[in-house]
Amino acid sequence: MSRSVRTRSLVDRAVTVLCVAATALAIVPLFSVLYYVAARGLGGVNLAFFTELPAPVGEVGGGAANAIIGSLELVGLACLIGIPPGILAGVYLAEYGNSKLGQLVRFSADVMAGVPSITVGLFVYSLVVLSTGHFSAYAGGLALAIIMLPTVTRTTEELLRLVPEALREAALGLGVAKWRTTVSILLRTALPGVATGVMLAIARVFGETAPLLFTSFSNRYWAESLNEPTASLPVQIFTYAVSPYEDWHRQAWAAALLLVVFILVLNVSARLLVRPRV
Amino acid sequence: MTAVSTEFPPSQGQVSSRRPPSQVNWGDRAFKVTTAGFAILIIVTIAAMALEMLTASKLSLREFGWRFLTSTDWNPVVGTFGALPFIYGTVVSSLLALALAVPVSIAVAMFLSEMAPPQLRGPLAFAVELLAAVPSVVYGLWGIFALAPLMRDHVEPALRAIFGFLPFFQGPNQGFGLLTGSMVLAIMITPTITSVSREVFRAIPRTFREAALALGATRWESIRTGVLPVARPGLVGAAILGLGRALGETMAVTMLIGNRPEISASLFAPSYTMASVIANEFTEATEDLYLAALAEIGLLLFAVTILLNLVARLLVWRVAGTTSGGRA
Numbered sequence: 300m301s302r303s304v305r306t307r308s309l310v311d312r313a314v315t316v317l318c319v320a321a322t323a324l325a326i327v328p329l330f331s332v333l334y335y336v337a338a339r340g341l342g343g344v345n346l347a348f349f350t351e352l353p354a355p356v357g358e359v360g361g362g363a364a365n366a367i368i369g370s371l372e373l374v375g376l377a378c379l380i381g382i383p384p385g386i387l388a389g390v391y392l393a394e395y396g397n398s399k400l401g402q403l404v405r406f407s408a409d410v411m412a413g414v415p416s417i418t419v420g421l422f423v424y425s426l427v428v429l430s431t432g433h434f435s436a437y438a439g440g441l442a443l444a445i446i447m448l449p450t451v452t453r454t455t456e457e458l459l460r461l462v463p464e465a466l467r468e469a470a471l472g473l474g475v476a477k478w479r480t481t482v483s484i485l486l487r488t489a490l491p492g493v494a495t496g497v498m499l500a501i502a503r504v505f506g507e508t509a510p511l512l513f514t515s516f517s518n519r520y521w522a523e524s525l526n527e528p529t530a531s532l533p534v535q536i537f538t539y540a541v542s543p544y545e546d547w548h549r550q551a552w553a554a555a556l557l558l559v560v561f562i563l564v565l566n567v568s569a570r571l572l573v574r575p576r577v
Numbered sequence: 578m579t580a581v582s583t584e585f586p587p588s589q590g591q592v593s594s595r596r597p598p599s600q601v602n603w604g605d606r607a608f609k610v611t612t613a614g615f616a617i618l619i620i621v622t623i624a625a626m627a628l629e630m631l632t633a634s635k636l637s638l639r640e641f642g643w644r645f646l647t648s649t650d651w652n653p654v655v656g657t658f659g660a661l662p663f664i665y666g667t668v669v670s671s672l673l674a675l676a677l678a679v680p681v682s683i684a685v686a687m688f689l690s691e692m693a694p695p696q697l698r699g700p701l702a703f704a705v706e707l708l709a710a711v712p713s714v715v716y717g718l719w720g721i722f723a724l725a726p727l728m729r730d731h732v733e734p735a736l737r738a739i740f741g742f743l744p745f746f747q748g749p750n751q752g753f754g755l756l757t758g759s760m761v762l763a764i765m766i767t768p769t770i771t772s773v774s775r776e777v778f779r780a781i782p783r784t785f786r787e788a789a790l791a792l793g794a795t796r797w798e799s800i801r802t803g804v805l806p807v808a809r810p811g812l813v814g815a816a817i818l819g820l821g822r823a824l825g826e827t828m829a830v831t832m833l834i835g836n837r838p839e840i841s842a843s844l845f846a847p848s849y850t851m852a853s854v855i856a857n858e859f860t861e862a863t864e865d866l867y868l869a870a871l872a873e874i875g876l877l878l879f880a881v882t883i884l885l886n887l888v889a890r891l892l893v894w895r896v897a898g899t900t901s902g903g904r905a
Contacts, residue, residue, distance in 0.1 A: 311795035315692055321684030322693075322701060325771070328764045329708050332719045339722075384615040391612035404616040407623045413818075413886035414626070414879060415825020417852045421859070421875040422626045425633045445622060452619065478608035506712020509827040509852070513859050533714045533828075540718045541832060548722075555715045566710050570703060 333559070340556025343549040353519050359546045363554055365521050366530040369436070373515055373531055374505055376440025381447035382497060386486075388448075389455025389493075394481055396456065405453075412449040419445050420510035428514060436522060436529040439515025443504040450503070454496025458489040495569040502565035506558055508533035532558050626879070634873035636866055645873060651838045651854075653862070658870035660877070662838040666848035667878075670755055670834065671823035673844070674762035679816050682767050686774035691786075691800055702775070709768035717832030720761045725752035725833060728760065733845055748843040751835070756844040758834035762826055766819035773818055773893060777811030778804065780897040807896065814892030821885040825878055827852040851878050 347362045354361025388408075392401055419442050427438040462485050470480040486493070516528040517538060532554045539551035637645065641658060648659025689702055729752030736756075740746045781804055789799035805812075835847020836857060851874045862868045 307795050307798065311797040314797040315688075318684045318688035318692055321681045322688050322705075325681055325685050325708070325767050326701075326704050329704060329711070331723060332711055332715065335719050335723050336715065384618055387612045387615040388619055391609075391616040395609060395613065400613070400616070404619055407620045409890060410883050410886060411619060411623055413821050413825075413882050414623075415827065415852060415882055417825065417827045417855050418626070418630065418875045418879045421633070421855065421872060422629050424859075425629050425872070426625075448619065448622070452616075476602055477605045479604070481608070502710060506714065508712070508714040509856055512856055516860070533712060536714045536718055537828060537832070540714075540721055551718055555718050558712060559715060562710050562712065563707070566707060 336552065336555050336559050339549075339552035340559075343551075343553030344556060348550065348553050352521070353550075354546075357544065361550075363530075363532065363535055363550060365518065366532045366535040366554065367557070369515070369518070369522065369530040370505065370532045372436050372525065372529060373439045373443060373511070374501060376436060376525070377443030377447055377504055378497075378501065379444075380440055381444030381500075382451055385448045385451025386455050386493065389452045390459065390481060390486070392452065392456040393459035393485075394477075405456075408449040408452050411445070412453070415509075416442075416446055416507055417509040417512075420513050423510070424513045431526075433526075434514065434516035434528040436515050436525040436527070439511045439529060439531070440525075442510035442514045443507060446504055446507060446510060447500045450500040451497060454500075455489070455493050458492035458496070459485055461492070462488045491572055495573045498565050498569040498572075502562045502569075505565075506533055506562060508537055512537075630872060630876040630879055634869050634876045636869035637873040638869075640866060641870075645870070646877075649838075649840060653858070653864070653867050656864065656866055658866070660851070660870075660874055662840055663849050663851045663854050663874060664877075665840050666755065666834065666838075667824055667850040667852070670759045670762060670830065670848065670850060671820055673755070673759035674766060674823045675816060675820050677759065677763035678767045678770055678819060681763075682770035682815070682819070683774050683812060685767070685771045686778060687800065689771070690775050690778040691804070692796070702772075705768050705771050708764065709772075713765065713826060713828040714832075716761055716765060716829040720757065720829060720833045724761060725757050728752050728757045732756075744842040745844045748841070748845050750845050751847065753833055753835040753847055754843075754845050755834060755848045758830045758848070758850070759844075761829045761833055762823045765826060765829060766823050769822050770815045770819040773815035774808075774812055777808050777815065777893065777896050780811070781807050810892045811896030814889040814896075817885050817889035817892065821882045821889065824885070825852055825882050827856050831856050851875075 347360060348364075349362060349367065350364050351360075351362035352365055353363065388404065392405060395401060396405065423438050423442040423445070427441060428434055431438075459481075466484055466488060467480055470484045471477065475484075511531055511534050515531060515534075517534045518528045518530045522529045536551045536554045536558070539547035539554070542548075637658060641648070645658065645660055646664065647661055648657070649661045650657045650659045651662060652658075685705060689698055689705075693701060729750050733746075733750035733752075733756070736746045737750070785803040785807060786799045789803040790796075794802065830850050831853040834850060834853060836849050836853060837847040838849045838854070839846070841848070855871050855875055855878075859868070859871050862871055
């Protein structure tokens with residue numbers, strides 16, 4: 300170290316400034332996206348947007364009522380299909396996961412989390428859509444559930460492992476069966492954390508588009524049942540954004556605003572929920 | 578004394594291996610079997626995915642063989658399919674995104690875990706995480722109306738003015754192309770790389786920094802000598818996880834990259850990625866061979882991302898030692 304103290308502290312200062320600049324740079328897009336979505340989306344939100352079906356191609360007006368309901372249906376289905384298995388698999392990993400099988404499951408869950416969502420769409424297409432012969436909300440819900448599954452599993456495992464060992468020992472010491480201990484003591488203690496993880500998983504799939512393109516597809520009318528092609532907000536945004544119509548752009552921004560608000564609310568409340576405990 | 582303890586009835590909650598076989602707790606047994614069943618479901622799903630994709634692409638695998646990867650001829654009308662333009666578009670856009678995102682993400686992670694005042698860390702980290710929460714399709718929408726015009730009117734002319742002698746920065750600036758696609762990818766993978774890098778930094782003991790500080794090092798010197806060398810494999814892992822995410826990213830890229838299956842040296846030129854071609858053409862494809870070719874692209878994407886995730890996780894575990902790696 301032959302350099303003088305002055306240059307060394309200057310270099311130190313410079314690196315700090317660079318890191319601050321990088322952080323600012325990384326956050327700029329977030330604010331830009333939020334600004335655009337708010338500024339352009341608010342102009343597109345009106346009563347018709349929430350209550351009406353899309354207007355015929357080329358006509359001004361209409362809404363996204365079917366897409367809003369469709370999105371809720373799809374995410375609801377995904378929760379029904381994805382959350383219970385996810386939590387149970389997570390319990391297995393936390394309770395019996397130090398086995399060979401546990402390692403393999405953990406590894407598979409990690410792999411699954413890294414699979415591109417579009418390939419999940421392809422998978423569900425050939426599994427469900429090809430065999431039933433048509434697009435449906437069921438297929439879309441299944442695709443979203445597959446995307447949720449690894450997150451829910453790993454979150455459940457991590458949070459169960461955080462529960463103090465003393466709680467388990469106290470219950471076992473009182474003669475409570477192991478499964479009762481896990482369900483009534485450990486899972487209950489970990490519940491707020493697990494709920495947070497589930498909320499974040501829901502927030503994520505709410506905006507997923509790629510896996511829905513060839514599973515639930517889209518629909519310009521009300522779907523009569525869950526067994527039919529179903530509109531959803533993300534697919535609607537995609538279709539409208541790449542269309543040449545001015546009025547569709549307006550509705551794309553409105554739909555984006557709705558989506559972003561919903562996701563932000565989920566993320567912020569997940570954060571508030573978890574803060575007092577950890 | 579020992580006699581007393583044997584008078585207690587055997588506890589319900591004892592470890593089953595110590596229990597005489599006649600007193601198996603069926604509740605526990607059923608519980609274990611049930612949860613194990615759902616755990617195995619995850620393995621089955623992944624295996625089914627691999628198998629299904631393989632079957633779906635069989636026709637194309639048999640028809641084109643390795644030629645599929647090297648041919649640039651993608652012509653659904655005559656039924657010839659070569660995936661090279663998509664592989665090129667995917668690899669170049671992802672690597673470019675990585676080159677843009679890695680320095681920024683590591684600097685952010687370094688700032689958040691080593692330098693920022695404690696009361697700033699939480700909110701800033703949350704803001705970076707929110708970047709990951711914004712849906713891909715919203716980035717695409719924003720890209721079409723905000724990023725692409727910005728690139729077309731300001732960034733691309735500026736790049737041409739400075740680096741115009743290079744073939745990468747020639748040709749008309751259209752806003753929609755490889756460079757814009759890479760920009761949006763870079764934004765989207767920044768949170769992934771940042772959060773995994775933070776985890777890596779956090780796993781390095783305080784003493785490593787303190788040892789350097791005690792010898793009179795400045796903060797940067799302590800990071801450079803005490804933290805970065807240890808963190809390196811983990812940071813490489815973080816970058817690879819980011820790459821894995823970039824490769825499979827679909828919507829935002831599809832909306833911004835221009836969607837033309839051509840290989841051009843210019844970064845301003847439109848391109849096409851593997852995920853995008855699936856998203857755009859799958860519902861239109863009616864021929865069996867066409868569908869199989871698209872499925873083979875999906876299979877390729879699936880295999881590559883699994884491989885990358887594998888390598889990345891091994892690298893991150895080497896440093897951070899936990900099983901928690903970041904979400905890809």
